[in-house]
Amino acid sequence: MKEIVLFVDKVIDRLNPEQVKQMLDTLEKAYRSGHKVLVMGAGRSGLVGRAFAMRLMHLGFNVYVLGETITPSIGKDDVVVAISGSGRTKLIVTATEAAKKVNATIIAVTSYPDSPLGQLADIVVEIPGRTKMAPDIDYFARQILGIHEPLAPLGTLFEDTALVFLDGVVVELMHRLGKSEADLRAKHANIEL
Amino acid sequence: MKEIVLFVDKVIDRLNPEQVKQMLDTLEKAYRSGHKVLVMGAGRSGLVGRAFAMRLMHLGFNVYVLGETITPSIGKDDVVVAISGSGRTKLIVTATEAAKKVNATIIAVTSYPDSPLGQLADIVVEIPGRTKMAPDIDYFARQILGIHEPLAPLGTLFEDTALVFLDGVVVELMHRLGKSEADLRAKHANIEL
Amino acid sequence: MKEIVLFVDKVIDRLNPEQVKQMLDTLEKAYRSGHKVLVMGAGRSGLVGRAFAMRLMHLGFNVYVLGETITPSIGKDDVVVAISGSGRTKLIVTATEAAKKVNATIIAVTSYPDSPLGQLADIVVEIPGRTKMAPDIDYFARQILGIHEPLAPLGTLFEDTALVFLDGVVVELMHRLGKSEADLRAKHANIEL
Amino acid sequence: MKEIVLFVDKVIDRLNPEQVKQMLDTLEKAYRSGHKVLVMGAGRSGLVGRAFAMRLMHLGFNVYVLGETITPSIGKDDVVVAISGSGRTKLIVTATEAAKKVNATIIAVTSYPDSPLGQLADIVVEIPGRTKMAPDIDYFARQILGIHEPLAPLGTLFEDTALVFLDGVVVELMHRLGKSEADLRAKHANIEL
Numbered sequence: 001m002k003e004i005v006l007f008v009d010k011v012i013d014r015l016n017p018e019q020v021k022q023m024l025d026t027l028e029k030a031y032r033s034g035h036k037v038l039v040m041g042a043g044r045s046g047l048v049g050r051a052f053a054m055r056l057m058h059l060g061f062n063v064y065v066l067g068e069t070i071t072p073s074i075g076k077d078d079v080v081v082a083i084s085g086s087g088r089t090k091l092i093v094t095a096t097e098a099a100k101k102v103n104a105t106i107i108a109v110t111s112y113p114d115s116p117l118g119q120l121a122d123i124v125v126e127i128p129g130r131t132k133m134a135p136d137i138d139y140f141a142r143q144i145l146g147i148h149e150p151l152a153p154l155g156t157l158f159e160d161t162a163l164v165f166l167d168g169v170v171v172e173l174m175h176r177l178g179k180s181e182a183d184l185r186a187k188h189a190n191i192e193l
Numbered sequence: 194m195k196e197i198v199l200f201v202d203k204v205i206d207r208l209n210p211e212q213v214k215q216m217l218d219t220l221e222k223a224y225r226s227g228h229k230v231l232v233m234g235a236g237r238s239g240l241v242g243r244a245f246a247m248r249l250m251h252l253g254f255n256v257y258v259l260g261e262t263i264t265p266s267i268g269k270d271d272v273v274v275a276i277s278g279s280g281r282t283k284l285i286v287t288a289t290e291a292a293k294k295v296n297a298t299i300i301a302v303t304s305y306p307d308s309p310l311g312q313l314a315d316i317v318v319e320i321p322g323r324t325k326m327a328p329d330i331d332y333f334a335r336q337i338l339g340i341h342e343p344l345a346p347l348g349t350l351f352e353d354t355a356l357v358f359l360d361g362v363v364v365e366l367m368h369r370l371g372k373s374e375a376d377l378r379a380k381h382a383n384i385e386l
Numbered sequence: 387m388k389e390i391v392l393f394v395d396k397v398i399d400r401l402n403p404e405q406v407k408q409m410l411d412t413l414e415k416a417y418r419s420g421h422k423v424l425v426m427g428a429g430r431s432g433l434v435g436r437a438f439a440m441r442l443m444h445l446g447f448n449v450y451v452l453g454e455t456i457t458p459s460i461g462k463d464d465v466v467v468a469i470s471g472s473g474r475t476k477l478i479v480t481a482t483e484a485a486k487k488v489n490a491t492i493i494a495v496t497s498y499p500d501s502p503l504g505q506l507a508d509i510v511v512e513i514p515g516r517t518k519m520a521p522d523i524d525y526f527a528r529q530i531l532g533i534h535e536p537l538a539p540l541g542t543l544f545e546d547t548a549l550v551f552l553d554g555v556v557v558e559l560m561h562r563l564g565k566s567e568a569d570l571r572a573k574h575a576n577i578e579l
Numbered sequence: 580m581k582e583i584v585l586f587v588d589k590v591i592d593r594l595n596p597e598q599v600k601q602m603l604d605t606l607e608k609a610y611r612s613g614h615k616v617l618v619m620g621a622g623r624s625g626l627v628g629r630a631f632a633m634r635l636m637h638l639g640f641n642v643y644v645l646g647e648t649i650t651p652s653i654g655k656d657d658v659v660v661a662i663s664g665s666g667r668t669k670l671i672v673t674a675t676e677a678a679k680k681v682n683a684t685i686i687a688v689t690s691y692p693d694s695p696l697g698q699l700a701d702i703v704v705e706i707p708g709r710t711k712m713a714p715d716i717d718y719f720a721r722q723i724l725g726i727h728e729p730l731a732p733l734g735t736l737f738e739d740t741a742l743v744f745l746d747g748v749v750v751e752l753m754h755r756l757g758k759s760e761a762d763l764r765a766k767h768a769n770i771e772l
Binding site for chain 1 (some may be wrong): 580581588622623629630634742744746747768
């Protein structure tokens with residue numbers, strides 16, 4: 001477990017501040033204009049996306065999750081946040097292409113800026129994970145942590161780092177939008193299954 | 194299959210028009226005032242509820258589904274549609290009690306108006322299903338159809354009838370709100386998983 | 387509402403018994419061999435699929451739903467049930483192509499046997515709905531019911547008919563597998579959200 | 580973001596090794612005997628639970644998530660993992676009571692061992708989060724990190740720590756069960772929405 005934390009810590013240090021600022025600016029603008037934010041991801045990246053979407057809802061965003069019941073159509077000026085470590089998850093790429101066609105602004109959270117998802121995106125936030133290309137090598141573990149054995153299977157390191165990163169985005173949005181924790185609590189579901 | 198259709202047909206004939214009118218009036222008022230509608234059900238009744246919620250979204254309602262990611266808090270003047278054949282599903286009764294405490298208006302769709310759910314509700318639409326009390330007897334099959342063998346297991350007949358009933362509610366709301374099919378299509382998710 | 391029931395009734399009459407038999411045989415074989423069944427659909431068709439999957443689980447099938455948390459990989463000899471009125475829903479077609487590559491057996495439930503989904507499938511059960519091509523014409527309503535106004539918006543008639551049809555499949559599987567309602571109840575979730 | 584990582588790191592240091600061992604032993608036994616594991620949580624804790632359940636599935640566990648379509652009944656010798664920071668989430672407590680009645684083994688992951696959930700559990704893994712009792716005080720932030728301003732809203736710190744902790748559990752289970760990353764990849768959904 002300590003190794004996962006260490007990995008997350010190192011990756012957070014390496015985030016590109018300009019990329020993060022672009023994401024924050026775009027989300028703040030969507031909030032102030034009332035435009036929709038659609039969050040999408042497959043598998044565990046989709047769960048991380050839902051955790052982020054729930055907080056955006058608590059902040060008062062007009063936010064939806066791909067694949068849930070009441071997700072409406074989106075259009076120009078709406079924002080898509082697409083989460084995929086590899087940037088190659090076929091159905092996320094397909095959905096992003098559809099979002100691109102209606103001129104939504106695409107924010108990609110991925111380990112691979114030059115992946116199909118990265119190339120479709122208007123804004124890319126790069127979150128290094130273990131390489132998908134040579135998973136046995138644990139490229140990033142070696143390069144970043146200087147250790148030589150697998151840390152956690154499959155996309156775990158990307159997913160855990162993405163959750164912490166997106167929760168940091170939420171804290172920053174609270175400051176920008178002047179929201180207190182009590183504001184969030186007021187929007188939190190009071191009837192919860 | 195024919196027997197299921199025959200059952201649904203007989204039950205639709207027996208709907209109480211005054212109950213249906215109250216439900217329609219309450220939903221129309223929520224639409225016009227912009228108040229929230231929260232749809233809830235467990236198991237297959239929950240799936241029927243989601244199918245209904247999706248159409249309410251297409252109609253432009255401010256609608257949510259219990260248990261999904263972006264479901265917010267609700268309050269006074271908001272409307273809850275709770276679906277439970279037996280009216281005894283513990284978690285739906287618990288959730289309805291919570292909704293009652295914040296003074297939401299409760300519409301129950303159930304086979305048992307005198308069940309815990311029925312008694313909590315402001316409006317009850319009774320949709321007879323097979324009795325839950327003596328499921329081996331297939332009470333309603335006998336009484337309504339005059340046949341003496343099981344038609345479909347567990348809550349099937351309630352669930353199928355509830356779906357057709359709620360789709361009828363959608364058609365009636367289209368007329369009341371002056372919505373065409375093209376209006377619904379415009380809201381239909383254009384990026385669909 | 388009566389019109390929806392009438393439509394469902396007419397469509398059930400027109401089902402192709404050979405197609406239905408092939409679907410039943412394939413599902414029975416999957417049950418007896420313990421192979422997996424993966425159910426998939428988008429939007430309301432996906433909800434109908436989940437309602438069907440829940441009953442297959444009650445019957446003791448090794449069944450999964452595309453997009454849910456614990457859905458595993460599938461392979462040769464596994465069965466996919468893909469539900470799409472138009473047979474063109476992009477993500478269902480994409481997923482079916484992936485299933486085809488691993489040599490799963492594909493059962494399509496669709497209004498269009500000659501659609502992309504229909505052409506990928508090993509077995510097609512045709513369930514006529516309103517035409518997607520000329521929705522204003524309500525082709526099937528005219529042709530089947532002899533009436534000349536829209537019955538229900540978008541894919542409603544396909545979805546409602548598909549639910550009743552699949553519940554009929556469940557009843558037939560109960561007979562074939564010698565399962566009683568008590569058997570199903572024993573598998574029904576006893577801790578339900 | 581750094582503060583979230585620092586918090587997670589400190590909490591991981593404070594985990595009770597005996598509690599973690601009990602959880603690992605119980606899960607290993609469920610794997611070896613083929614008994615079911617049912618994972619449950621509400622809101623963001625539920626999403627963390629799903630991310631954990633997905634990895635248990637990849638490991639070959641017979642695992643289910645409360646509230647999903649194909650979740651079956653559970654009984655004696657089955658294991659429930661209930662995740663709730665406060666240990667007071669009403670519906671999780673209700674569901675845990677139901678699981679207790681059928682004599683399932685309950686593992687609680689919570690910040691409050693003396694909460695209703697903690698008291699129902701056979702095994703408690705305590706993961707300190709911010710206190711729910713006096714959220715404005717940020718008790719744990721002060722006590723653990725020595726800082727005096729809010730770190731992240733609502734249950735964020737519990738949820739992020741729980742995800743990292745449970746991913747650590749997965750790594751340890753891989754070792755105990757002799758599973759390689761390739762084993763997990765073989766079970767990973769190959770048709771993913």
